[in-house]
Amino acid sequence: MQNRFLPYLLTLPSLFLAAVVIFWPVWDLIQISTHDVSRFGQLRDFSGLTNFSALFADPDFMAALWRTGLWTVLVVGGALLLSIPVAMILNTDFYGRGLARVIIMLPWAVSLTMTAVVWRWALNGESGMLNSALMGLGLISQNIQWLASAETAFPMQVLIGILVTVPFTTTIFLGGLSSIPDDLYEAAALEGATPLQLFREITFPLLKPFINIAIVLNTIYVFNSFPIIWVMTQGGPANSTDILVTHLYKLAFRIGKLGEASAVSLVMFAILLVFTMIYVRLAMREQRT
Amino acid sequence: MSLAKWTVGLMAGMSMLAFAAPADAGEVRVTVAEYSAKTGPYFQDVKKEFEAANPGITVKFEVVPWEVLLQKLTTDITAGTNADLSIIGTRWLIDFVQQDVAEPLDGYITPDFKDRFIDTFLSPSIMEGKTYGLPIAASARAMYYNKELFEKAGIAKPPATWTELQEDARKIKALGSGTFGFGLQGKEIETDVYYYYAMWSQGTEILNKDGTSGLGTQGALDAAKLYKSMIDEGLTEPGVTSNNREDVQNLFKQGKVGMMITAPFLSNQIKEEAPNLKYGVAAIPAGPTGARGTYGVTDSIIMFKNSKNKDEAWKLLDFLFTKEQRAKFTQGEGFLPVNKEEAKMDYYVNNADLAAFTALLPDARFAPVIPGWEEIAQITSDAMQKIYLGSAEPEAALKEAAEKANGVLKK
Numbered sequence: 001m002q003n004r005f006l007p008y009l010l011t012l013p014s015l016f017l018a019a020v021v022i023f024w025p026v027w028d029l030i031q032i033s034t035h036d037v038s039r040f041g042q043l044r045d046f047s048g049l050t051n052f053s054a055l056f057a058d059p060d061f062m063a064a065l066w067r068t069g070l071w072t073v074l075v076v077g078g079a080l081l082l083s084i085p086v087a088m089i090l091n092t093d094f095y096g097r098g099l100a101r102v103i104i105m106l107p108w109a110v111s112l113t114m115t116a117v118v119w120r121w122a123l124n125g126e127s128g129m130l131n132s133a134l135m136g137l138g139l140i141s142q143n144i145q146w147l148a149s150a151e152t153a154f155p156m157q158v159l160i161g162i163l164v165t166v167p168f169t170t171t172i173f174l175g176g177l178s179s180i181p182d183d184l185y186e187a188a189a190l191e192g193a194t195p196l197q198l199f200r201e202i203t204f205p206l207l208k209p210f211i212n213i214a215i216v217l218n219t220i221y222v223f224n225s226f227p228i229i230w231v232m233t234q235g236g237p238a239n240s241t242d243i244l245v246t247h248l249y250k251l252a253f254r255i256g257k258l259g260e261a262s263a264v265s266l267v268m269f270a271i272l273l274v275f276t277m278i279y280v281r282l283a284m285r286e287q288r289t
Numbered sequence: 290m291s292l293a294k295w296t297v298g299l300m301a302g303m304s305m306l307a308f309a310a311p312a313d314a315g316e317v318r319v320t321v322a323e324y325s326a327k328t329g330p331y332f333q334d335v336k337k338e339f340e341a342a343n344p345g346i347t348v349k350f351e352v353v354p355w356e357v358l359l360q361k362l363t364t365d366i367t368a369g370t371n372a373d374l375s376i377i378g379t380r381w382l383i384d385f386v387q388q389d390v391a392e393p394l395d396g397y398i399t400p401d402f403k404d405r406f407i408d409t410f411l412s413p414s415i416m417e418g419k420t421y422g423l424p425i426a427a428s429a430r431a432m433y434y435n436k437e438l439f440e441k442a443g444i445a446k447p448p449a450t451w452t453e454l455q456e457d458a459r460k461i462k463a464l465g466s467g468t469f470g471f472g473l474q475g476k477e478i479e480t481d482v483y484y485y486y487a488m489w490s491q492g493t494e495i496l497n498k499d500g501t502s503g504l505g506t507q508g509a510l511d512a513a514k515l516y517k518s519m520i521d522e523g524l525t526e527p528g529v530t531s532n533n534r535e536d537v538q539n540l541f542k543q544g545k546v547g548m549m550i551t552a553p554f555l556s557n558q559i560k561e562e563a564p565n566l567k568y569g570v571a572a573i574p575a576g577p578t579g580a581r582g583t584y585g586v587t588d589s590i591i592m593f594k595n596s597k598n599k600d601e602a603w604k605l606l607d608f609l610f611t612k613e614q615r616a617k618f619t620q621g622e623g624f625l626p627v628n629k630e631e632a633k634m635d636y637y638v639n640n641a642d643l644a645a646f647t648a649l650l651p652d653a654r655f656a657p658v659i660p661g662w663e664e665i666a667q668i669t670s671d672a673m674q675k676i677y678l679g680s681a682e683p684e685a686a687l688k689e690a691a692e693k694a695n696g697v698l699k700k
Contacts, residue, residue: 038388041367125528126467126540145528147476149678153531234477237530237674253360255664256384 026269032262039256051263060239061264064247067154068223071243074158075225076218079165080211086166087173088203108167116231119160123147123232150240153233157241160228165221169214176210177203212283219279220272244268317602318349318372320365322358322588324426325554327621334617339608346601356478366390366593373596374605376425379413379589380656380663386416387660392592393419397603405610410627413655414589422589423610425618427625429646429653430486430584432574433541433555434548436567438468447548447571451490451515454548454574458524461547471519472537472549475529475677481669482584486550486573487512489582489654495665496657502698504669505691513676513683520677529677542566552586554623556642570645573652585653587627661697668693 033051036044055061090101107115122129123146134140147153184202193201226245229235235242235250242250244264252261321332332350339348351372353361359381365371366388377385385391398420403411406424414422434447442460458470474483485495493508503509519525526532526540538555540546542563550573559566575581590609592602608614615628616636625646626632637643656662672690675681681689 039384040363040388040390042388124536125531126526126545127543143527145531147531148528149530149680236476236671237678238671238680240680250667253363255661255667256363257664258363 026266029262029266029269032258033260033266035259037259037262039258041258047259051259052267054260055263055267060242061247063239064235064242064244065267067241068243071154071158071161071229072219072223075161075165075222076215078158078162079169079218080214082162083166083169083173083214084207084211087170087177088199090170091174091177104170105167107164108171112164112225112227113231115160115164116228119156119228120147120232123156147233149237154241157228157232160232161222161225164228165218168221169218172210172214172217173207176207180206208286209283212279216276216279216283219275223268223272315346315598315601316349317346317374317598317605318351319590319602319605320351320353320358320362320372320375322355322376323352324355324622328352331618331621335609335614339605342608343601343604346604348605369595371593371595373598373602374590374592376588376590377422379422379424379587380658382414382422382589382591383416383658383660383662385591386421390594391421392594392596392599393421394423394592394603394606395420397606402607402610405612405628405630407627407629407632409585409650409653410587410625413585413587413658416658422591423606424587424627425590425609426586426588426622427627428552428554428586429625429649430482430550430552430573431645431649432548432550432571434569434571435541435544435546436569437544438464438547442547447569448574449572451487451574451576455515455519455524458519458547459522462524468545468547469526469540470524470547472540472546473516473520473525473529473532473677474534474537474549475532475674476536477533479534479584480673481666483550484512484516484669484673485584485654486582487515487576489652490574490576490580492576492578492580495654496659496698500698502665502691502694504672504687504694509687509691510683513673513687516673517676517679517683530674541568552623553625553643553646557623570642572645572649582652582654583649585650585655587655659698661700664697665694668697 031043032041034046034048036047038044086104090097090104094100125131125143125145125148128146130146131140131143135143144152146156180203184206185198188198188202224245226249229241229243229246230249233241235246239247245268248261248264248268251257251264319332321328323329329350329352332352336348336350340346349372358377362371362375362377371390382391403420410424410427411420414420414424432447438461439445439447439457442457442464444457444460448454448457454471461468461470474480488495488503488509491508491512493503493506493512495503497503497506516525520529526537526546532540534551537546537549538551538558541549541551541555542559544563544566556570559568573581573583590606592599592606596602609618610628612628612630615626615631616634618624619626619631620636625643626634626637631637632647637647656666659665668690672681672686675686676683
């Protein structure tokens with residue numbers, strides 16, 4: 001009897017915490033999104049799903065939805081591709097490794113907003129560092145207006161997104177790499193395995209659980225990442241770099257449509273929830289077999 | 290499961306969880322916008338002086354950056370933890386009045402008190418015959434021009450019309466060496482306003498007489514085409530849509546821009562950051578019929594209906610709107626005087642820059658008092674960015690924007 005309830009009893013405190021921090025706001029959001037709501041959050045008449053249908057009829061929302069997907073895939077994918085070699089290099093023993101690790105980790109220590117502010121200055125068309133550097137190297141003959149249009153602004157934002165995601169991802173991979181016993185490599189090397197084989201047959205398979213963790217966590221962070229895009233372009237010009245969070249912020253706090261904004265945030269929540277459930281399930285199934 | 294940060298929900302949720310500050314008797318909480326680095330210290334001084342003169346009342350100022358002010362007020366009001374008084378953009382006032390969160394001040398206002406104000410600035414805070422706010426900050430826009438560039442290009446005086454402005458911009462562009470004729474703002478707050486300067490000079494208003502959006506008119510189209518042609522001809526700085534007001538002001542301070550339209554506070558900034566810059570302030574250029582318009586802005590300080598210390602809060606308002614306090618604040622921030630007696634002070638009378646601004650006040654338009662104004666401003670800014678970028682033709686972008694704006698207006 002006692003044994004059956006004990007696990008539940010033990011998880012109760014964290015469940016309670018989750019209820020306060022997660023379920024309550026979600027419940028609140030559901031309330032707001034299904035009502036006609038004043039700009040200060042006072043609920044008026046029940047309006048069913050009109051807020052949701054208004055969203056899906058809004059081309060700006062649909063564009064932001066697709067762009068969020070692109071943004072997440074590019075930043076998470078880019079960060080993974082970059083972090084694996086970085087982690088492998090940092091895992092080898094070389095002179096100055098401590099310093100190299102610090103340099104890689106440094107962007108993590110700076111607040112995201114500050115990073116974005118600094119990049120906004122660096123990308124300024126007339127007095128930005130990047131233009132004067134490129135000019136000095138003779139790579140361009142005319143200033144590039146990086147943030148003036150989405151064609152240049154969005155790729156730069158993705159690059160910065162990757163840059164700030166690398167430290168965290170590298171940390172996960174470093175942990176993973178240090179858990180791989182050295183004898184595996186030694187044995188394989190004795191058998192004459194090439195470095196590529198070592199990576200394909202040993203490093204990558206053993207790193208997989210860590211890659212899965214990195215994918216899930218990064219997807220959640222990047223999907224919801226607000227500062228980079230907001231600080232640099234506020235989703236502009238003309239909403240052409242908007243992702244869902246910036247779209248939501250404008251809806252809620254600039255235009256005052258709290259109902260629709262809550263609906264956006266529920267849609268985001270649902271997308272992340274479904275993604276995480278599917279991914280965790282797939283990853284776990286793979287591990288069992 | 291580690292979970293998402295939802296902006297709205299979490300903030301609303303957290304602010305409800307946050308302990309509501311106990312309303313001490315005699316404590317007046319005030320949310321104020323941070324206009325510059327001088328705002329915080331000014332209100333600290335107010336606190337000291339006011340508390341010394343009014344024992345028993347304590348004042349608590351919450352200084353909030355302007356960009357997050359509306360967001361803070363929204364979440365505070367939603368959670369019922371708002372202060373007693375707050376500075377708000379007067380263009381938001383209608384929402385506050387309609388949602389019944391602003392207290393009418395007429396019960397406190399004596400004829401003497403009312404007489405302190407310049408009518409132009411007090412009237413935007415009056416709605417349906419009731420005064421809901423007092424203008425704590427007032428501003429207008431005029432054209433700054435770089436005298437040195439004008440001299441080099443052989444231009445005798447600032448342009449009176451947009452046609453002259455285009456010619457002058459061509460001459461300045463011809464100087465080469467990274468100088469731009471006209472600084473055009475195309476990003477963030479007031480991108481729409483920058484377009485209205487041209488639109489107003491075409492005789493078009495934000496709202497037509499029948500209450501529909503003015504964006505669908507010929508005048509609006511001509512104004513958009515004017516700016517677009519200037520961009521295409523290279524008369525503006527490059528990358529218009531990456532420059533917000535501060536970016537264009539910086540270009541002006543660096544002496545790279547010949548002309549730009551902005552607020553009086555640029556004079557203060559130039560005095561501190563670029564004291565050697567030779568500049569002048571002139572009227573906003575007129576259109577073919579001589580019509581012109583500048584943007585008038587006031588921020589109001591309002592009292593919340595749910596305040597428990599209204600009498601104490603009023604005492605503070607009374608104190609804030611004395612001539613001495615007003616002069617100190619207005620001069621520090623580079624605003625225009627709202628107090629009649631203050632306006633007669635030497636500081637304002639002998640100031641050529643400010644004189645150019647006050648001369649434009651008869652042509653000043655304030656943001657229209659309509660619910661959904663912020664949304665219409667956003668729609669207009671988006672349309673302008675599309676036109677500036679060339680991703681939409683002016684006709685199509687304006688037609689779409691007018692339809693959207695009319696949709697908002699009908700609600």
